[in-house]
Amino acid sequence: MPGEPLAVEEEALPLQGAYIDEKGLVRSQVFGLKVFDRYKKQVYVRQVKNIELIKPGTIVEAYVEAVTDELAFLKIYSVEGQRVEASGIIHVSQASNEFTQSLLGAIRPGDFVKAKVLNNSIPYQLTIKEPGLGVIEAYCSVCGSPLYKSNDKLVCNTCGNIEKRKTSLNYIHVSR
Numbered sequence: 001m002p003g004e005p006l007a008v009e010e011e012a013l014p015l016q017g018a019y020i021d022e023k024g025l026v027r028s029q030v031f032g033l034k035v036f037d038r039y040k041k042q043v044y045v046r047q048v049k050n051i052e053l054i055k056p057g058t059i060v061e062a063y064v065e066a067v068t069d070e071l072a073f074l075k076i077y078s079v080e081g082q083r084v085e086a087s088g089i090i091h092v093s094q095a096s097n098e099f100t101q102s103l104l105g106a107i108r109p110g111d112f113v114k115a116k117v118l119n120n121s122i123p124y125q126l127t128i129k130e131p132g133l134g135v136i137e138a139y140c141s142v143c144g145s146p147l148y149k150s151n152d153k154l155v156c157n158t159c160g161n162i163e164k165r166k167t168s169l170n171y172i173h174v175s176r
């Protein structure tokens with residue numbers, strides 16, 4: 001996973017897909033498999049692509065990187081439990097069955113979503129319209145705490161902020 005610690009500076013030199021942070025830890029830059037050569041004292045990350053798994057109708061998990069009124073830009077990271085790395089986009093017309101004026105009323109940067117693939121090429125076009133699809137995990141835009149689903153809304157238990165998303169039935173944090 002990007003950011004995951006792989007080694008300490010003294011153990012191994014980071015090659016492709018790895019870097020040294022300010023504390024001297026070697027961390028991964030990409031999704032992939034860690035390759036640690038103890039004899040050569042080198043560590044690198046072999047990128048995992050697996051994009052052949054992505055087809056129209058495939059359900060993927062993706063991280064929202066940026067959102068405008070009309071388009072959201074995502075990084076697809078998982079297909080059926082397999083690590084992948086591919087770009088996805090969601091058009092405002094694919095966010096909800098209700099009329100959505102801006103995509104920002106449905107998804108926001110930093111959200112994790114479950115989505116269905118509509119096409120066969122990069123960037124993959126995704127839809128989150130169906131009840132099982134949509135945001136599965138989101139964090140408060142004020143304080144960064146997890147947002148909890150309560151009826152139609154997402155509520156921050158830390159600062160009381162209330163936000164709106166097109167959530168999936170599989171949303172992770174549910175208010176008790």
Ligand SMILES: [Zn+2]
Binds near residue numbers: 140157160161
């Ligand atoms: Zn908050």
